[in-house]
Amino acid sequence: MNEGGTVNARRLARTVALQALYEIDSVQHPPERVLQYLLEENPLPEEVARFARWLVYGVLQARPVLDAYIQKYAPEWPLEQIACVDRNILRLSLYEFTGGKTPVKVAISEAVELAKTFGSDSTPRFVNGVLGSMAEVRDEIAQKVRAHLKSSQSRKR
Numbered sequence: 001m002n003e004g005g006t007v008n009a010r011r012l013a014r015t016v017a018l019q020a021l022y023e024i025d026s027v028q029h030p031p032e033r034v035l036q037y038l039l040e041e042n043p044l045p046e047e048v049a050r051f052a053r054w055l056v057y058g059v060l061q062a063r064p065v066l067d068a069y070i071q072k073y074a075p076e077w078p079l080e081q082i083a084c085v086d087r088n089i090l091r092l093s094l095y096e097f098t099g100g101k102t103p104v105k106v107a108i109s110e111a112v113e114l115a116k117t118f119g120s121d122s123t124p125r126f127v128n129g130v131l132g133s134m135a136e137v138r139d140e141i142a143q144k145v146r147a148h149l150k151s152s153q154s155r156k157r
Helices: 003-027 032-042 047-075 084-100 102-120 123-135 138-156
Strands: none
Touching: 003 032, 003 047, 003 102, 032 047, 032 123, 032 138, 047 123, 047 138, 084 102, 084 138, 102 123, 102 138, 123 138
């Protein structure tokens, strides 16, 4: 796949992941069923579908850490008062730039694009501002996310 195709495919994966996170957050449907349905409705190459799954399951597992940082960097908005789509765009992007190899600027830019498509008129600016302020502490957040995921996995054993 060429670079433009990779970018578009990853954008589709983010869109599917956001739709899944929104549904899981708003109506608590099981993640496996939500992803299966969305990937049947939006067939993606396996590598891209794997990226979408990685985003969804990563956000769900790291949510306590992600939410704590969102709350810290958007203190005027209690988490439960942030629109569901906005909250999940923030979670998705924050997880992507702390848990993966996506450069911070790319993850934020992609979050802003999701915000333009799915959010209200003020969502892109809100998302950009909150994520931009968290970019400065990316390494700290990444370390907390890794520690949380590691402790979650060891509890499962």
